[in-house]
Amino acid sequence: MTQPTEPAGPAPLPASAPLATSAPPPVPGPRQVPLLGNLPAFARDPLGFFTRLRGLGDLVEWKLGPQRALFLSRPEHIGELLTGVETRYRHPELGWAFKLVLGDGVVTSEGPAWRRKRALVQPAVRPRRVRAHAGTMTDCAAALAAGWRPGRRVDVRREMLGLTQRIAVQTLFGADTAGRESAIGPAMDVAQREIGSEFRGLTLFLPPWVPTPGRHRLKKAVAVIDREVARVTDHRRRAGDGEARDDLLSRLLAARDEEGEPLGDKEIRDEAVTLYIGGHETTGTTLTWAWYLLSRNPGARALLDRELADVLAGRPPGHDDVKDLPWTERIVKETLRLYPPVWLMTAIAKEGSTLAGRPVAEGTVLWSSQWSAHRDPRWFPDPEAFRPERWDPDASPAVPDHAWFPFGGGARACLGARFAMVEAVLVLATLAQRFHIEVEGGENPPRTGLTLQPSLPVRGTLRAAVPPGAVPRQA
Template sequence: MSSPHRHTPEAPEPLPAPPLHPVRGPRGLPRPLGNLFAFGKDPLAFLTRLRDEFGDAVTWSLGPRRSLFLSHPQHIMEMLAGREHTFDILDIGWAFKQITGQSVIISKGDDWRRKRSLVQPTVRPRQVRAYAATMVDCAGAAADAWREGERIDVREQMALITQRVVLRTLFGNDLGEQTRALGHAMDLAGRTVGAELRGIGLFLPAWVRTPSRRSLLTAVAAMDAEVHRLIQERLSAPDDTDQRDDLLSRLLAARDEEGRPLSPKEVRDEAVTLWAAGHETTSTALTWTLHLLSRAPAARARLEAELDDVLAGRPPTVDDYDRLGWTRQIVKEALRLYPPAWLIPAVARAGATLGGARVPAGTIVWCSQWTTHRDPRWFPRPDEFRPERWDADAPQPVPEHAWYPFGGGPRTCLGARFAQVEAALVLATLTQRCRLDLPAAEVAPHTGLLLQPEVPLVATVRTRHPAAVH
């Protein structure tokens, strides 16, 4: 067993970049449907089939659009690296934009560069350090409320923890009784977006109001009302805003190179996007992590030993993050097996190339963290939960670019550091206090906007050395 206190391994050697030779994938139905129904029925199985039966570059059709699916990490990273020069982001529909507005996540060109320069400082490592104590406090409060033998819904509890973390770091408070209601609104919004991404809703015009779209508008209105109230509260007390250190205050105080602030609408879009990304993504990652640990007693025992050794009964701090090597490897392996964001699209511009081959303008180029992370070429025994594959002295190091749960290139998720620190510190805090025992059965993922468990995960709480923690 290797030591959890080793130095960070050097970056692995990149894989050689093969030439791109696209092959034609499954024929599907006549246009405009193409492979839409096969993809919508089971996206993960469909994309895995493209990889296994057809190869690293496969042409297919999603509705009326020509698509190209990539499986080789070098082609994927080449595409992600070009997402401001030779590839555009894909407009993934009306529902998604109801949540994000025109935030940095979907902006383009000069507008994207301006917004990124204003938003990025709010989630830099120095700011993440300042928020670490909040992450531990929220996790500790949740665990302290659980009782021996109690049965809890893991996803619901993880969502409450991350919701409180993001609301306290974003808005400076947890909004009290509103927290749970706003969490449900955010969950409903995410499920609606995921449903549209998988089906014909992706191609429906904005004026069509299906029942799910009407529910989405109600959920977004609830979120917008609270964000608008908080923004107006800060704007009416600018001196107080300058003294605050939450993300909303920093967004309101940010100025671009010409001294221009974000407008209230732009602040709303960035705040809600940070809220959605910071809440749902991390709670999903933690849910899968706890599911995997419950089925891997040796890995969980090694985690508990590391926490006892490094923390000696005190709560974790951000300074412990680098020392908790096994904890970080567990999170990394869980993100490999169940990446919350499981699909990335981009649209080829005129002159786009991949692997030295031209990609016709307008082609939707897709890659999937799910299929890359479970490719046996890069990950031996890919379906197994093996955190030791991330050891510095592992016999087969993971190739560069074969793991990308937060994307890559210039549009890498701005909150990647925040999410990884939060997941590790919350996991450490919960594991200090208790074990969450879940049924041993494997759980299938549901492909919405994020990769969620298909069924509720109900755990039995087993307290663990509570006297040593306090």
């Protein structure tokens, strides 16, 4: 994807260079508008705006409306930001819409409340729990492929989001929501759009009591989500021990803190919605971009075919196969580099905060962007190119720590990162064994919302996959 021309940035350093012990003074950012600061430029094109900031220097001062802000581009500075939340920096409030959807879950809470909730939620997504759900991931993908036919045109994004929604519903809620995805899915879509719309506009600074059409739509969508989560939770509690299940909701219901206290109804709702969005929206978006990139890079697709044929020999993949599918995993990692679903991270400086040995004024909002950092040519040569081979452990130059952070980092790293990676690898392997998807059209610039979505429909034609070495059948 072509990027805007950038000013000359800071000189590159080798990936092996030692971390800086102090940072140069921040440089001023682009020209500001009175009262609004850089908000108009940010709202018009957040990704291009961050790319331009990166070109100005490693630390750039700017303003989002009245808020004093500092943009970070260097991996070691990003690392300080990610690992300093809860100590030097505090977690920011990301707007009324974001809070209405996610509530006070592990993503939005901070301090002792966050530590308690993380301790309660983390066991539900530990590696052995991911292993237990691997069969559901491949079964759902195989069921989707069974309904596909060569020559059929499909809406790739709709197919992938529908698939990951079914996986999320089954692994999170068990069978209680079977056939009810049509209620949850559209409501989640509305939530995703309205969060992104608020974050890019002036409504981010409006008090919660100010009514807008977008807020009205969001309230209706959240009411649908709340009713469905409450219905499933009530049913599960009434079933009690007589209906033992192995889904994430059961784990949340069974969790107890150090005082032996369970999560309350509101806490269950908030964590369930957080896990649902993390397991559905982000992975479905990643798979959509993966098919888009594979269609445009036939060499990478051919290597994928070869790996699947050599490792799986036609059988469905399982959890134990993930470690033996390195090229498939590298495709997922490179997709997350080019199109990270979560495209920005922020934190607010506390009193006495520092960055790279320099003081940072209390209240300053520190920003970093996965989109900008993942496309920095200092860390990723030929950054616009889709090159899964750059994730070979023996590749040179090595990727510096915190130059790639699609799941965040530090204590507040995404709890479902392992779940998401395993799901993406298994789903991609299951579907690619049977089909190629020839995505139509040219460039598809991303659109910023809660996640980084294609701005145009992603449509493609299904083609039967031909195992390497096989002779294609004549039409």
